[in-house]
Each structure stands twice: as structure tokens, then as C-alpha cells.
Amino acid sequence: MAVMEFELIERYFTGAGSERDDVVLGVGDDAAILSLPVGHELVVSTDTLVSGVHFFPEVDPHSLGHKALAVNLSDLAAMGARPAWVTLALTLPQVDEAWLAAFSQGFAVLAHQHGVQLIGGDTTSGPLSITVQAMGFVEQGCAWRRDAAKPGDLIYVSGTLGDAGLALEAIQQQIAFPQDELIGIISRLEKPTPRIVDALALHGLVNAAIDLSDGLLSDLGHILKASGVGAVIELAQLPLSPAFRACQQNKMASQLSDECWQMLPLSAGDDYELCFTVKRQAQGDVELLLLAQGIEACCIGVIDADTEAGLRCMQKNGEQYQTEQSGYEHFKGSA
Amino acid sequence: MAVMEFELIERYFTGAGSERDDVVLGVGDDAAILSLPVGHELVVSTDTLVSGVHFFPEVDPHSLGHKALAVNLSDLAAMGARPAWVTLALTLPQVDEAWLAAFSQGFAVLAHQHGVQLIGGDTTSGPLSITVQAMGFVEQGCAWRRDAAKPGDLIYVSGTLGDAGLALEAIQQQIAFPQDELIGIISRLEKPTPRIVDALALHGLVNAAIDLSDGLLSDLGHILKASGVGAVIELAQLPLSPAFRACQQNKMASQLSDECWQMLPLSAGDDYELCFTVKRQAQGDVELLLLAQGIEACCIGVIDADTEAGLRCMQKNGEQYQTEQSGYEHFKGSA
Numbered sequence: 001m002a003v004m005e006f007e008l009i010e011r012y013f014t015g016a017g018s019e020r021d022d023v024v025l026g027v028g029d030d031a032a033i034l035s036l037p038v039g040h041e042l043v044v045s046t047d048t049l050v051s052g053v054h055f056f057p058e059v060d061p062h063s064l065g066h067k068a069l070a071v072n073l074s075d076l077a078a079m080g081a082r083p084a085w086v087t088l089a090l091t092l093p094q095v096d097e098a099w100l101a102a103f104s105q106g107f108a109v110l111a112h113q114h115g116v117q118l119i120g121g122d123t124t125s126g127p128l129s130i131t132v133q134a135m136g137f138v139e140q141g142c143a144w145r146r147d148a149a150k151p152g153d154l155i156y157v158s159g160t161l162g163d164a165g166l167a168l169e170a171i172q173q174q175i176a177f178p179q180d181e182l183i184g185i186i187s188r189l190e191k192p193t194p195r196i197v198d199a200l201a202l203h204g205l206v207n208a209a210i211d212l213s214d215g216l217l218s219d220l221g222h223i224l225k226a227s228g229v230g231a232v233i234e235l236a237q238l239p240l241s242p243a244f245r246a247c248q249q250n251k252m253a254s255q256l257s258d259e260c261w262q263m264l265p266l267s268a269g270d271d272y273e274l275c276f277t278v279k280r281q282a283q284g285d286v287e288l289l290l291l292a293q294g295i296e297a298c299c300i301g302v303i304d305a306d307t308e309a310g311l312r313c314m315q316k317n318g319e320q321y322q323t324e325q326s327g328y329e330h331f332k333g334s335a
Numbered sequence: 336m337a338v339m340e341f342e343l344i345e346r347y348f349t350g351a352g353s354e355r356d357d358v359v360l361g362v363g364d365d366a367a368i369l370s371l372p373v374g375h376e377l378v379v380s381t382d383t384l385v386s387g388v389h390f391f392p393e394v395d396p397h398s399l400g401h402k403a404l405a406v407n408l409s410d411l412a413a414m415g416a417r418p419a420w421v422t423l424a425l426t427l428p429q430v431d432e433a434w435l436a437a438f439s440q441g442f443a444v445l446a447h448q449h450g451v452q453l454i455g456g457d458t459t460s461g462p463l464s465i466t467v468q469a470m471g472f473v474e475q476g477c478a479w480r481r482d483a484a485k486p487g488d489l490i491y492v493s494g495t496l497g498d499a500g501l502a503l504e505a506i507q508q509q510i511a512f513p514q515d516e517l518i519g520i521i522s523r524l525e526k527p528t529p530r531i532v533d534a535l536a537l538h539g540l541v542n543a544a545i546d547l548s549d550g551l552l553s554d555l556g557h558i559l560k561a562s563g564v565g566a567v568i569e570l571a572q573l574p575l576s577p578a579f580r581a582c583q584q585n586k587m588a589s590q591l592s593d594e595c596w597q598m599l600p601l602s603a604g605d606d607y608e609l610c611f612t613v614k615r616q617a618q619g620d621v622e623l624l625l626l627a628q629g630i631e632a633c634c635i636g637v638i639d640a641d642t643e644a645g646l647r648c649m650q651k652n653g654e655q656y657q658t659e660q661s662g663y664e665h666f667k668g669s670a
Contacts, residue, residue: 024376025480028561030413030546031380031469033478036371041359044454045366046468048424050461078365089383089424089466119379126385127462131424133381134366143368145360211365226363 012104013088016118017111020084023119032119034085040137045075051128056171061099063190064130065106071213072134073114073194074272078211080144080199081136083114088121089131106191114196142203144276149208149227153277153303156286158195159296160241161216163188165268170247175255177247184243192272198295199274205286209276215267217323220275221311224303232312233301235321238265263323266313277303347439348423351453352446355419358454367454369420375472380410386463391506396434398525399465400441406548407469408449408529409607413546415479415534416471418449423456424466441526449531477538479611484543484562488612488638491621493530494631495576496551498523500603505582510590512582519578527607533630534609540621544611550602552658555610556646559638567647568636570656573600598658601648612638 014027024033036042049068051057069086076083088107092100111118116134167189170177177185195211208227210219216238224231240248247253248261274297278286283299290297313321349362359368371377384403386392404421411418423442427435446453451469502524505512512520530546543562545554551573559566575583582588583596609632613621618634625632648656 025478029481030410030544031378031416033414033473034377034379035475036377038373042369042371042377042470043366044369044420044422044470046422046424046455046457046466048426048457048459048466050426050459053459053461075365079368081366085379087379087381087468089381091383091385091464120381122381122383122466124383124385124388126388126464129426129461129464131381131383131457131466133422133468135377135379138368140370143360146364209365 010123012100013118013121016104016108017086018115018117020115020117022084023117026117026119027121032085034119036137039140041140041143043076043079043081043136043138043143044133045072046131046133047071047075048129048131057128059190061102062106065103066110066191068130068132069107069110069134070192070194071272072132073110073116073196074192074211074213076134076136077195077199078144078209078274079138080142080203080206080209081138082200083116083134083136083196085119085135086111086116087133088118090121091124091126091129093126093128114194144206144209146208146210146223146226149223149229149277149303150279151229151303151305152280153207154280154283154299155220155231155233155301155303156276156278156297156299157212157216157239158198158274159271160239160244161212161271161273162265162268163241163244164192164270165264166244166247168268168270169256169260173255175252177252178250181243181246184241185247189270192270194272195274198297201289201293201295202276202286205278205282205289207277207279209274212269212271212273212275214269216265216275217267217311223275223277224311228307230304230306230309230311231301232304232314234314236316237298237300239296239298240265262321266323345458347435348453348456351439351443352421353450353452355450355452357419358452361452361454362456367420369454371472374475376475376478378411378414378416378471378473378478379468380407381466381468382406382410383464383466392463394525396437397441400438401445401526403465403467404442404445404469405527405529406607407467408445408451408531409527409546409548411469411471412530412534413479413544413609414473415477415538415541415544416473417535418451418469418471418531420454420470421446421451422468423453425456426459426461426464428461428463449529479541479544481543481545481558481561484558484564484612484638485614486564486638486640487615488542489615489618489634490555490566490568490636490638491611491613491632491634492547492551492574493533493609494606495574495579496547496606496608497600497603498576498579499527499605500599501579501582503603503605504591504595508590510587512585512587516578516581519576520582524605527605529607530609533632536624536628536630537611537621540613540617540624541611542613544609547604547606547608547610549604551600551610552602552646558610558612559646563642564638565641565644565646566636566638567649569649571651572633572635574631574633575600597656601658
């Protein structure tokens with residue numbers, strides 16, 4: 001890629017996001033210089049999105065810019081960390097100004113929304129791929145770790161589950177759900193909301209947390225494994241969006257099997273909701289806070305000490321729902 | 336990429352590099368948690384290497400693992416920063432155990448050598464590409480910036496120049512230099528040495544610095560532009576390796592034009608040496624330090640206030656060498 005083209009690209013990302021006082025030196029030197037608040041720890045996460053693997057090559061670039069940042073901010077949210085700085089490594093097959101303008105805008109709008117500043121990166125020529133590294137901070141010793149769930153903890157999830165997975169089914173299998181609902185669930189797949197605000201509000205009340213990128217069974221499973229605990233969740237308590245319910249009740253719903261509808265909220269990925277555990281004694285405080293701040297999150301189960309039984313999903317009739325499935329990969333064939 | 340394959344890949348990188356006390360939580364959660372020493376600033380750099388663009392697809396994976404980390408550590412060296420933590424985002428077309436073993440070893444050996452710990456990353460399926468982010472720290476206000484060169488400063492470069500560029504010419508144009516020299520210069524291209532040790536030794540003595548990734552004219556030009564200064568360098572002072580000189584004197588040398596031999600140390604990239612400026616009054620201290628620590632670096636010129644004239648290259652006869660060339664891209668055609 002010629003020098004001129006590099007300069008063109010850099011122009012799109014200069015000043016992306018907020019301008020922060022703790023950025024001593026941003027883009028333009030060999031490295032950025034950042035100032036961490038005293039008494040805090042640095043929290044670092046990185047994720048790559050590859051064209052044709054993590055997104056459709058023809059996806060709206062504005063949404064893609066949003067999502068590349070969102071999935072990383074979601075990881076910081078899952079640590080209870082406040083996001084601050086981000087780097088962007090962008091590999092592009094060619095320079096397409098309209099594409100770059102839309103991508104950088106999608107990225108910048110979300111960055112600005114959360115007070116995050118782009119402090120460095122690299123632009124290279126090659127097959128389309130995006131690696132973002134997000135950095136934030138948390139008071140010393142206060143990060144939410146996967147290994148901190150305790151028997152008796154209540155299990156919460158934010159928002160609603162299965163929307164992104166349903167959107168993927170609708171796109172891949174060309175299911176014609178009603179337009180209004182479809183737009184809603186596709187936006188959940190393409191422009192997920194990192195639960196930063198929710199996480200910061202819950203500061204001090206959470207034991208363990210993870211973000212739901214691979215599906216509830218798989219991700220909650222990580223908490224159980226890391227913490228050495230088991231859990232029971234109630235399928236009837238899983239939060240479903242009105243759009244999801246409408247699609248399910250719609251006459252096109254039969255294009256997906258009953259098992260698929262059951263499994264979507266359990267094992268479809270890409271929702272980027274938070275799954276977190278709280279001490280039972282803190283439940284009152286948590287519920288009050290959720291109400292007061294207008295945060296959508298609900299209790300879906302409880303952690304127990306039964307490591308051997310692992311994660312059990314209970315149906316309304318009190319029977320256990322049998323499933324070997326965890327990640328979304330294993331699930332696609334059943335649709 | 337299936338779950339099993341991910342686990343396989345992770346196995347190769349678990350524990351890569353040193354185990355550091357300041358890593359509160361490393362690989363395996365949503366994000367890493369790191370503890371920065373009090374009174375220090377965080378320094379962050381990221382670089383992507385794409386197959387077919389930044390390296391030959393068939394390059395030795397051990398060297399590639401080394402280089403992916405080295406180019407990022409070189410950026411930290413150019414800030415005068417002490418490296419600490421690194422993330423690795425690796426995109427692979429398929430899982431090749433022998434390749435992974437060699438790549439991860441090349442990466443880990445260099446990481447260990449500089450006390451750096453791998454604290455996170457992402458492994459994805461797609462065209463081969465490697466993004467590394469290196470993080471380190473520096474005492475507050477002590478980082479070396481490009482914009483800090485002052486008229487009167489002496490300009491130093493570490494090591495020798497043009498070796499990596501000559502190696503690229505030799506490979507691309509299949510020039511049969513003597514085997515001994517060829518091995519040396521190809522190693523300079525494929526396994527560059529990040530000048531971390533040199534940089535840490537020079538702490539407190541340097542005004543401005545940059546690492547030579549794009550070539551001396553281009554990179555020193557960045558210092559001049561950022562600092563609002565000009566400079567004069569003496570071509571006869573450019574440090575050349577014995578291998579470079581041997582190739583130049585060899586009968587095969589005529590396969591490259593005189594201009595090419597002249598320009599290689601000036602404009603070829605990938606040497607990853609440091610270019611730095613020091614106050615004239617500090618020259619004695621610098622020279623003593625270089626001697627005492629066995630650091631190879633030499634003075635090649637001086638910063639002046641002539642912004643308009645920019646960077647001037649003087650020949651032995653006192654005449655100015657005329658060149659419009661800066662980066663390596665513009666140069667290849669002349670060979």
C-alpha cells in the first residue's frame with residue numbers, strides 16, 4: 001500500500017472517539033503513552049474479526065466498525081472494568097473511501113459513547129481482517145473473574161438471549177420473518193451493545209462474570225469450570241426479546257425445529273450480554289439497583305457445589321432438559 | 336476452527352515468555368489484569384504482519400515468531416520503555432502442529448529473553464496474519480518522543496544499516512553472495528534484534544528517538560518533522576556491517592547498481608536499529624556508556640534549525656548527495 005494511501009486511511013481514524021486527559025501521547029509516535037490512575041489495575045482484551053469467518057464480506061461497514069469495538073468493550077464489561085483506550089489493527093485488500101468512512105464512523109461513534117480514545121494501530125494491505133485491543137482499568141483487586149463464583153450465588157444475565165443466533169439463522173436460511181422483528185434481531189447480531197454501563201453500575205455487587213459470546217451453556221460453563229462449582233438454571237426464566245417471541249409465534253417459525261427454538265437462547269453465540277453471579281444476600285440490593293437504573297437483567301438460576309453434575313437446565317415441569325450441546329458450532333446442524 | 340483445534344493452539348502459547356509478578360491474571364479470562372508500577376506510564380505499540388506482504392509465506396516459522404514480537408519490542412525500545420506484557424492475535428488458514436511449535440518457540444524465546452509475558456490473545460481461522468501488541472512502561476515523563484529533538488543534538492544510530500534491505504535484494508533478485516555473508520544478512524532481515532538493552536542503558540541521555548523500520552531517510556525525517564528541525568548527516572559515517580561490505584566488494588556486487596549500494600543504508604527498511612538524538616554536552620557520557628556496555632552505536636550527524644532544508648546527506652568530498660528518495664517502496668525500481 002503506498003504512502004499516500006496510508007495517510008488517507010489515518011485521516012479517517014484521527015481523533016476517533018473521545019479525547020482523554022490520561023493520554024499523554026496518542027497516535028503518531030512509535031507507541032502511545034498512557035497514564036493509569038493510582039490504585040487501579042490495567043485490564044486488557046483483544047479480539048480479531050476475519051471476513052468470511054466472523055462476518056459476511058458484504059456486511060454494512062458502519063455496523064462492522066461498531067462490532068469490532070463492541071466485542072472488545074464487552075470483554076472489559078465482563079471484568080467490571082472502565083474502558084479507556086483502544087488500538088486498531090486493520091488489514092484491507094484495497095482502499096475504498098466510502099467503506100473506510102462508514103467503518104471509522106461506526107467505530108468512532110461507539111468509542112465516543114463510552115469515553116474511549118483510539119491511541120494507536122496499524123494499517124496493512126491484505127485480506128480483510130480487524131484486530132482491536134481494548135484497555136481499561138479497575139480498582140485494585142476489584143475485577144470480576146471467572147473463578148470467583150461461590151455455591152449459593154444467584155446467576156443473572158443482562159438483556160435478552162438468542163437474538164443474534166436467530167438473526168444468523170434467518171440470514172443463512174433465508175427465513176422471511178416479519179420485517180419489523182427481523183430488523184431488530186439483525187441489529188442485535190450486527191451491532192451488539194457492550195454492557196459497559198450495566199457493569200459499572202453493578203460495581204461491588206458481582207462475584208464472577210463473563211460475556212456471552214459463544215452461548216450461555218458454553219460461557220456459563222467456563223465460570224463453573226474456573227470456579228469449581230455446578231449450577232441449575234430454569235429454562236422458563238431465560239429472557240427472550242419481544243422480537244424473538246414474535247418470530248417464534250409467527251407462521252414462519254415452523255421453518256426452525258422446536259429444538260432449535262429451545263436451544264437458540266442456550267447455545268447461540270454473539271449476544272454479548274453479561275452473565276454474572278451475585279451473593280444471595282445481595283439480591284435485594286441488585287434488584288433495587290436494576291430498577292433504579294433501568295438496567296435489564298434477570299435471575300436465571302443458582303450456583304451449587306455439585307461440580308460433577310455441572311450445569312443442569314430445568315424445564316417448567318421440573319424435569320431436566322437433556323443436552324450435550326454447548327457451543328454454537330455443534331448446534332447448527334439441528335436447524 | 337473447531338474447539339479442539341483452539342485448545343491445541345492455546346497449548347503452544349501457554350506460558351510463553353517469562354512469568355511476571357505484575358500479571359495479576361493472564362491468559363484464560365475475558366481479559367488480563369496487570370499491575371503497573373507506581374510513578375510510571377504505560378507505553379503501547381501494535382504491529383501486524385501479513386503473509387505475502389510483510390513476509391514470504393514459506394519463511395521459517397521460528398524466525399516469523401521471533402520477528403512478530405521483535406518489531407513490536409523495537410517500538411518500545413524507541414520510546415525508551417521497558418517491555419512487560421504482550422498479546423498475540425494469530426489468524427491461521429489451518430492448524431499445522433510443526434509450524435505452530437516452531438512459531439511459538441521463536442516467539443517465546445525472544446519474550447523470555449526480555450522478561451516479557453504473553454497475557455492474552457485470540458486465535459482465528461483465515462489467511463495467515465499476525466498482530467502483536469506490546470506493552471511496557473517508563474518513568475513518568477521520561478519516554479523518548481519523536482518531537483523532542485533540538486538544534487545542536489547529535490544524531491546516533493545503533494548497530495549497522497542496510498543489511499535487511501540487502502537481504503531482500505539478494506532473495507528477490509536471487510543474487511548469489513558468498514554463503515557466510517548471506518546467512519548473516521538474511522538473519523538480520525528475518526530475525527531482527529530489538530534494541531531493548533541498548534535503550535534501557537541509554538536512559539536519561541536521549542532526547543528524541545525512533546526505530547528504523549522504513550529506512551533512515553524516512554524515519555529520521557519523522558523526527559525532523561515532529562520536532563520542527565533540520566539535520567545534516569555524513570554518508571561516510573553510516574555504520575555498515577562486515578557482511579555488507581564483503582558483499583559490496585564481492586564480484587557479484589555489480590548485480591546491484593552503485594546507486595543501490597549507496598541507497599541501501601539510507602532508505603532500505605526492516606533494520607530495526609534505533610536512531611536517537613543526544614545533547615552535544617552529553618556526548619562524552621554517551622560514548623563512555625557505549626564503550627562500557629559494549630553497545631554498538633555511532634554518531635552520524637547533527638540536528639540544526641534549518642527546517643526548510645530538511646535532511647541533508649553530505650558526501651566525503653563535502654558535496655551534498657541529492658536524493659528524492661525516502662522510503663524503501665520508491666527505491667526498489669532502481670536496483
